[in-house]
Amino acid sequence: MKKLSAELMILLGLIDLSCGAVQRPDYDDTPEPEFYNPFWMANIPNDQPLSAVSIPGTHNTMAVYGGVYAECQTWTLAKQLRAGIRYLDVRVRHVNGNLTIHHGVSYQRAHFGQVLEGVADFLQEYPSETVLMRVKEELSDTNDIYGAVVAYIERYATWDLLWHSRLVPTMGEARGKLIILQDFYGPDLGMRYGSLDIADDWKVPSLLHINDKWQSVYEHLDVAPTGNMKQIFLTYSSGAGLLAHPRAVAQRINPMLYVYLKAKTDLNQRFGIICMDFPAAPLIKMIIDFQLKEITKRRNVFHLFHQKLHLKRTMSSNQKKVKLNS
Numbered sequence: 225m226k227k228l229s230a231e232l233m234i235l236l237g238l239i240d241l242s243c244g245a246v247q248r249p250d251y252d253d254t255p256e257p258e259f260y261n262p263f264w265m266a267n268i269p270n271d272q273p274l275s276a277v278s279i280p281g282t283h284n285t286m287a288v289y290g291g292v293y294a295e296c297q298t299w300t301l302a303k304q305l306r307a308g309i310r311y312l313d314v315r316v317r318h319v320n321g322n323l324t325i326h327h328g329v330s331y332q333r334a335h336f337g338q339v340l341e342g343v344a345d346f347l348q349e350y351p352s353e354t355v356l357m358r359v360k361e362e363l364s365d366t367n368d369i370y371g372a373v374v375a376y377i378e379r380y381a382t383w384d385l386l387w388h389s390r391l392v393p394t395m396g397e398a399r400g401k402l403i404i405l406q407d408f409y410g411p412d413l414g415m416r417y418g419s420l421d422i423a424d425d426w427k428v429p430s431l432l433h434i435n436d437k438w439q440s441v442y443e444h445l446d447v448a449p450t451g452n453m454k455q456i457f458l459t460y461s462s463g464a465g466l467l468a469h470p471r472a473v474a475q476r477i478n479p480m481l482y483v484y485l486k487a488k489t490d491l492n493q494r495f496g497i498i499c500m501d502f503p504a505a506p507l508i509k510m511i512i513d514f515q516l517k518e519i520t521k522r523r524n525v526f527h528l529f530h531q532k533l534h535l536k537r538t539m540s541s542n543q544k545k546v547k548l549n550s
Contacts, residue, residue, distance in 0.1 A: 245298070246475075247504065248478075248479075248504055249482060249504055249506040249507060250478040250479045250481065250482035250503075250504050250506070250507050251474055251475055251478040251479070251502050251503075251504055251507075252298070252299075252502055252503065252504035252505065253298045253471060253502045254298060255298055255299070256299070256303065257299060257303060257306075257307040257504075257505045257508075258504065258505040258506065259307075259505050259509075260306045260307055260308070260505070261306075261307060261308035261505075261508065261509060261512055262305070262306045262308075262349075262350055262353075263350045263352050263353060264308055264353075264512045264515075265277075265310070265352055265353045265354065265395065265399070266352035266353075267515075268395045268515060269395065270394060270395055270396030270399075271394055271395075271396065272394060272395045273392055273393070273394055273395075273453070273454070274354070274356075274392050274393055274394070274395060274398055274403075274456065275392045275453060275454055275455055275456045275457075275496070276453060276494050277395070277494065277515050278493075278494050278495045278496065278498070278511050278512070278514040278515050279310045279311050279356070279496065279497045279498070279511070280308055280309055280310065280311070280497075280498060280500070280503060280507075280508040280511040280512065281309060281310065281311025281312065281313065281356075281458075281497045281498065281499040281500065282296070282297055282304055282309050282311070282312065282313060282499065282500060282501070282503065283296055283313050283460055283461075283462035283499045283500060283501050284296040284297070284313055284315060284327050284462075284470075284501075285297060285301065285304065285309075285312040285313050285314055286301065286314060286315075286325045286327075286332045286334055286339065287315075287327035287330070287332060288300070288332065289330060289331070289332055289333060290327060290328075290330030290331075290332070291330075292469040292470070292471055292472075293464070293469045293470070294327045294328060294329075294330035295327075295470065295471070296327065296462065296470045296501045296502070297501065297502065298502065301339065301342045301343075302342055302345075302346065305342070305343070305346045305355070306346075307505055307508055308505075308508045308509065308511075308512055309503075309508065310353065310354065310355055310356060311355075311356045311357075311358075311458075311497045311499060312339075312343075312355060312356070312357040312358070313357075313358050313360075313499060314336070314339055314357055314358065314359050314360070315327060315360050315361075315362030315363075316336050316359065316360070316361060316362060316369060316372075316373075317331075317361070317362055317363045317364045318361055318364045318366045318368070318369045318372055319364060321371070321372050321375065322335065322372070323335055323336035323337075323369065323372050323373065323376055324336075325338075325339065326362045326363045327362070328362070328363060329363060335376075336359075336372075336373070336376045336380075337376050337379060337380035338380075339357075340376060340377065340380040340381040340402075341380050341381070343355050343357065343381075343385075343402050344380075344381050344382075344385055344402070347385070347400050347401070347402065351399060351400040352399055352400075353399070353400070354387075354393075354395070354398035354399060354400070354401050354402075354403060355401075355402050355403070356403045356405055356497070357402060357403070357404055357405060358405040358407055358417050359373060359404055359405070359406065359407060359408065360407040360408065360417075361407075361408055367408070367409055368409070369408050369410075370408060370409060370410025370411070370413075371410075373408070373410075373413065374413070377413075381402070385400075385401065385402050386401065386402055386403075386404060386413065386414055387401040387402070387403040387404075387414050387415070388412075388413075388414065389412075389414070389415070390412055390414075390415055390416055390419065391415075392415070392454065392455075392456060402414075403415055405417040405420070419455070419456075420455065420456045420457070420458045420497075421448075421451060421452070421455050421456070421457045421458065421496070422458045422459075422460075423440055423441065423443075423444035423458070423459045423460065424458075424460040425437060425440040425460075425463070426460060426462060426463050426464065427463065427464075427465055428463035428464060428465045428468045428473050429465040429466065429467060429468065430465060430466075430467035430468050431467070431468050431472060431473070431476065433465070433468070434468075434473070434476050434477065437463045437473065437477060438477060438480050441459055441460075441461050441477065441480075441481065442480075442484065444457070444459045445459055445484065445495055445498070448493075448494065448495045448496045449491075449493035449494055449495065453494075456496055456497065457494075457495065457496025457497065458496055458497040458499060459495070459496065459497065459498050459499065460499045461474075461477050461478065461481050461498060461499065461500045461501070462474065462477075462499065462500060462501040463477065470501045470502075471501070471502065473501070474500070474501040474502040475502075478500065478501075478502065478503065478504070478507065481498070481500070481507065482506075482507050482510070485507075485510050485511065485514075486510065488514075489510070489513070489514075492514070493514060494514065494515075495511070495514060498511055
């Protein structure tokens with residue numbers, strides 16, 4: 225009976241199967257990524273719309289404190305950006321004009337200004353990159369964070385850092401910019417979060433519902449390659465519930481995501497933003513490589529075309545010389 229109860233608790237996610245930190249190709253809750261991809265966007269053509277790029281992201285990016293029910297990441301913001309993460313999910317609590325970072329009731333020992341500074345520092349070091357950042361009010365319920373967000377931008381960043389349009393930019397237009405995906409009321413600061421095609425079925429009551437969660441992820445990823453190419457697709461692989469904390473869900477969903485993407489590696493498809501809890505560097509790199517494979521394919525076609533053109537011109541020139549000499 226005790227054995228049965230233990231097995232049931234494991235299945236429900238009340239007992240974590242891992243002992244200590246784990247670093248797998250699909251899941252990583254260690255303090256350090258296995259390797260880094262700090263400037264992978266440098267190879268994307270300037271004329272390519274951002275909606276055609278496959279982008280790795282993190283859910284509740286700053287949630288590194290608070291225990292198993294609050295923690296969604298173990299890497300700092302700087303490490304996530306250097307690992308290749310380009311979509312950030314930032315939740316702010318608004319109290320008297322102050323914006324502290326929270327995941328539910330769990331304070332993440334940071335404020336919004338530190339997030340802005342971290343992104344600005346990264347983009348200054350790697351100006352070929354762009355960062356998309358959802359900003360949402362959490363825990364407080366003022367529905368009035370616009371003024372505070374503006375004040376923090378003026379204090380901790382510059383207006384030139386931001387992309388000032390609701391329109392999806394090209395990669396050339398986005399380089400060096402922070403694109404705020406505005407999930408709050410007020411005049412435009414960037415793009416509207418609601419303009420994206422989003423799948424965020426985050427409620428996973430227990431680990432008995434993992435297959436339901438994966439089905440949601442699978443269906444949205446399957447639609448993304450043939451969906452509206454002018455619209456950014458956003459798929460959350462993260463989830464949690466009373467009987468399934470974020471780590472337990474990620475330990476089971478991330479391997480499915482890894483296998484799914486690995487089977488697609490030769491198809492040169494775009495998947496949009498894939499937002500994850502505890503992603504591993506190889507999984508991040510796999511998402512990045514969908515874009516790089518397409519670029520490589522274009523370059524090979526370009527070089528092949530010019531090689532044929534050069535050969536044709538050379539043959540034509542030789543034929544002319546033969547005629548002149550005869």
